[in-house]
Amino acid sequence: MGESIHLKVNSSWDEILWKYNADKIAECIKSNGKAQYYGIYRGRVSLNCSDGSLTIYTLTSEDKGEYSAELQVTARTLTEKISLEIFTRVPKPVVNCTVTNSEVILECKAKSTDTTYRWSSTRSKIEDGSIIQKLRNETDDTEYICIASNNLPTWSLASIAVGSCA
Secondary structure, X not given: OOOOEEEOOOOOOOEEEEEEOOEEEEEEEOOOOEEEEOHHXXXXXXXXXXXXXXXXXXXXXXXXXXXXXXXXXXXXXXEEEEEEOOXXXXXXXXXXXXXXXXXXXXXXXXXXXXXXXXXXXXXXXXXXXXXXXXXXXXXXXXXXXXXXXXXXXXXXXXXXXXXXXX
């Protein structure tokens, strides 16, 4: 979020009208080269009257949905549709530990929706889930790494040494 996106059309056109759902966003007549903007997108979009591409600036989660470009070509209208999904990057997670008489409980949390968690360490296999439990061992200095991710090809991680959970 907060970034920009560039929506393109694949067909040639004489006039173009971009819509979000049924609401007009911007339009241009190629012969005069001037774009006209509408509604809440005014000031947040730019329509390139040469190639018909629409740039949306400062994306928010409310921008997800169906966009369409109505293209006037001679006496006919073509419509191209684009479905836009918005994903947020996962912030660095926070790892907390709780020590009981017999075990150490590690919990990983990230302030993000649709987040999946994985744990790894040099001494054990990868485990899924935001919480893992390990038998308590006073001499254990294993470092565990929590990997938080979502639908983006990005992830964030935080680590904790079990020995520091005393």
